[in-house]
Amino acid sequence: MDSEEAHQWLVIDGYEDEPAAFGVPPYVGFHVRYLCGVLEEQNIPYQFITIDQLRRLKEKDAQEMNALLSSSKGIAMIAGAVVPGKYLRGTPISLKEVNDFIHQAPTEIPMLFGGWAIRGWRHQGWQPLRKNLFLCVQDTDATLHHFLNAGEWKQQRRTSEQWTTWAQLGATSKAVTNHPDLGTPEQPGPLTYEVEVYQGCVRYKHGCKFCIEPKKGVPIWRHPDDIIREVKLAHNQGVQHVRLGGMTDTYTYMAEGVVELEYPIPNPEPISKLLYGLREDERLNILHTDNANPSIIAEHLEPSEEITKTLVNTLSDGAVLSFGLESADPNVHELNWLNCDSKQLKSAISLINKYGKERGQRGLPKLLPGLNFIAGLNGEKRESYELNLNLLREIRNEGHWLRRINIRQVEGAGFQTVDKDDFTDFKSNVRRNFDEPLLKELFPIGQILRDVHWESHDGRTRLPIHEAMEHRDQACHGKAGVTFGRQIGAYPILIGVEYKIPLETSSDILVTSHGQRSITGVEIGLDVYSVTEKQLEAIPGIGKKSAWKLVSERAKLLSKKQEIVAENWFKSAKIDWNTRFSTFFE
Numbered sequence: 127m128d129s130e131e132a133h134q135w136l137v138i139d140g141y142e143d144e145p146a147a148f149g150v151p152p153y154v155g156f157h158v159r160y161l162c163g164v165l166e167e168q169n170i171p172y173q174f175i176t177i178d179q180l181r182r183l184k185e186k187d188a189q190e191m192n193a194l195l196s197s198s199k200g201i202a203m204i205a206g207a208v209v210p211g212k213y214l215r216g217t218p219i220s221l222k223e224v225n226d227f228i229h230q231a232p233t234e235i236p237m238l239f240g241g242w243a244i245r246g247w248r249h250q251g252w253q254p255l256r257k258n259l260f261l262c263v264q265d266t267d268a269t270l271h272h273f274l275n276a277g278e279w280k281q282q283r284r285t286s287e288q289w290t291t292w293a294q295l296g297a298t299s300k301a302v303t304n305h306p307d308l309g310t311p312e313q314p315g316p317l318t319y320e321v322e323v324y325q326g327c328v329r330y331k332h333g334c335k336f337c338i339e340p341k342k343g344v345p346i347w348r349h350p351d352d353i354i355r356e357v358k359l360a361h362n363q364g365v366q367h368v369r370l371g372g373m374t375d376t377y378t379y380m381a382e383g384v385v386e387l388e389y390p391i392p393n394p395e396p397i398s399k400l401l402y403g404l405r406e407d408e409r410l411n412i413l414h415t416d417n418a419n420p421s422i423i424a425e426h427l428e429p430s431e432e433i434t435k436t437l438v439n440t441l442s443d444g445a446v447l448s449f450g451l452e453s454a455d456p457n458v459h460e461l462n463w464l465n466c467d468s469k470q471l472k473s474a475i476s477l478i479n480k481y482g483k484e485r486g487q488r489g490l491p492k493l494l495p496g497l498n499f500i501a502g503l504n505g506e507k508r509e510s511y512e513l514n515l516n517l518l519r520e521i522r523n524e525g526h527w528l529r530r531i532n533i534r535q536v537e538g539a540g541f542q543t544v545d546k547d548d549f550t551d552f553k554s555n556v557r558r559n560f561d562e563p564l565l566k567e568l569f570p571i572g573q574i575l576r577d578v579h580w581e582s583h584d585g586r587t588r589l590p591i592h593e594a595m596e597h598r599d600q601a602c603h604g605k606a607g608v609t610f611g612r613q614i615g616a617y618p619i620l621i622g623v624e625y626k627i628p629l630e631t632s633s634d635i636l637v638t639s640h641g642q643r644s645i646t647g648v649e650i651g652l653d654v655y656s657v658t659e660k661q662l663e664a665i666p667g668i669g670k671k672s673a674w675k676l677v678s679e680r681a682k683l684l685s686k687k688q689e690i691v692a693e694n695w696f697k698s699a700k701i702d703w704n705t706r707f708s709t710f711f712e
């Protein structure tokens with residue numbers, strides 16, 4: 127620990143994760159960037175660290191981690207997931223870890239914890255006692271700003287000027303430049319910059335009963351120029367991929383009649399200005415968005431059609447608009463003031479499918495709807511699940527595609543108990559009868575998927591060991607093992623390959639088979655001179671024996687200094703050549 131570090135604030139990214147705010151790597155969330163923006167504005171030295179980096183530091187040298195905590199001038203952290211789920215690339219901070227930090231850091235060090243998990247844990251009765259610890263339930267950045275200026279803790283909200291300032295300073299802050307997923311110009315990482323477009327929901331007067339968004343009041347928008355400027359600053363730091371976050375509904379960004387109308391009228395102009403404006407910068411690679419309100423789309427088909435065309439033209443393929451139906455049961459709909467009914471949903475799904483089914487450059491449908499169901503809402507019965515299934519059948523019978531059917535359960539005060547058996551039956555029915563067939567249609571065998579980013583070996587979760595050279599070096603390519611990866615963007619499909627590929631690299635694959643919620647593939651364009659036995663074995667139609675024969679035949683041909691041409695090579699190894707094989711070789 128050098129003396130400079132001892133006078134720094136420590137910003138910990140405990141990762142936020144909400145439907146409208148992604149922040150688990152490869153995403154970098156906006157709230158942690160705003161915190162850094164506050165420190166940047168005041169020229170206060172600070173260090174940025176992710177919770178995964180901190181865990182690794184603890185594993186390597188617990189004393190060093192303690193020294194880092196205890197020598198900091200102050201600690202500010204965002205904790206975003208009340209119950210951290212399963213993630214491939216990073217795990218949000220847990221309540222236990224937060225409690226450990228509270229006990230480890232000396233009491234004279236001010237600590238500020240914010241984010242949705244802090245609110246959630248407090249709601250569940252968590253009341254840590256420690257001098258100089260402040261649990262923020264409003265804007266963590268504005269609260270830090272107030273503390274730094276007034277020397278006292280007080281819940282604060284940011285002004286719109288502060289929003290712009292901290293968003294722009296956050297774009298060039300250490301939350302971006304020191305983020306482990308940024309990579310280098312030579313080997314860019316998968317970092318995806320979640321940018322906040324607006325706050326709140328147009329249903330703020332009478333919103334879905336289970337949702338926190340209406341509590342934020344009338345939505346507040348950021349202007350397209352403000353967002354474009356922020357993203358440009360992020361590009362200057364090497365950021366390539368962006369997701370538009372903070373949008374409860376992409377179609378009501380700057381909509382007309384938000385205060386007066388139950389269904390505000392979508393305004394195609396500002397979203398078009400934002401999306402085309404972002405695309406003008408050639409450094410932007412993947413651009414995705416999230417969430418749409420099907421009732422707004424269905425009630426205003428004309429402007430929604432225009433917005434859909436803009437989305438298809440500007441977003442990267444594989445984009446998903448999550449639709450919150452929650453339940454197809456009219457009774458549940460009414461009791462919980464839900465957002466849309468089945469008729470509105472089908473109309474919105476049909477519009478998105480009309481334009482979004484076409485495949486884009488990476489081999490993915492350009493824009494598809496996702497569908498969210500919630501179990502545990504008041505009024506729910508066994509028949510509610512049957513109504514959900516009937517609706518899914520109707521959607522499929524009409525030939526529509528859904529990229530993601532998300533089923534979650536809500537528990538606690540204000541919700542009703544879920545019948546475990548009914549819920550499990552419903553879930554497995556959806557996975558078996560809808561997810562699996564959809565997966566086969568969306569990612570058919572033989573489909574080429576481009577730019578798959580490889581993330582872990584021999585298991586679906588990326589582990590600290592995967593940072594070692596043996597997992598990243600070209601020398602491991604084609605060796606025995608399994609590699610998992612995903613394309614960059616929102617809700618990517620998990621892809622497994624039955625041999626090792628150097629991690630943190632990208633390549634193109636051809637789909638060879640389907641799992642329940644993942645696919646298997648083999649890279650295309652393999653080099654006939656270096657393709658390994660394991661790689662050959664992974665190609666459908668070439669078994670273990672043939673792969674071995676091919677490798678020994680190649681050795682013979684090379685010893686005779688003969689050129690290797692795939693078809694001839696197969697023939698001389700006495701293996702039937704199939705024209706399908708040619709895609710796999712350069």
Ligand code: SF4
Nearest residue numbers: 327333334337339374
């Ligand atoms: S539509 Fe309902 S669930 Fe969606 S953000 Fe608004 S209130 Fe929440």
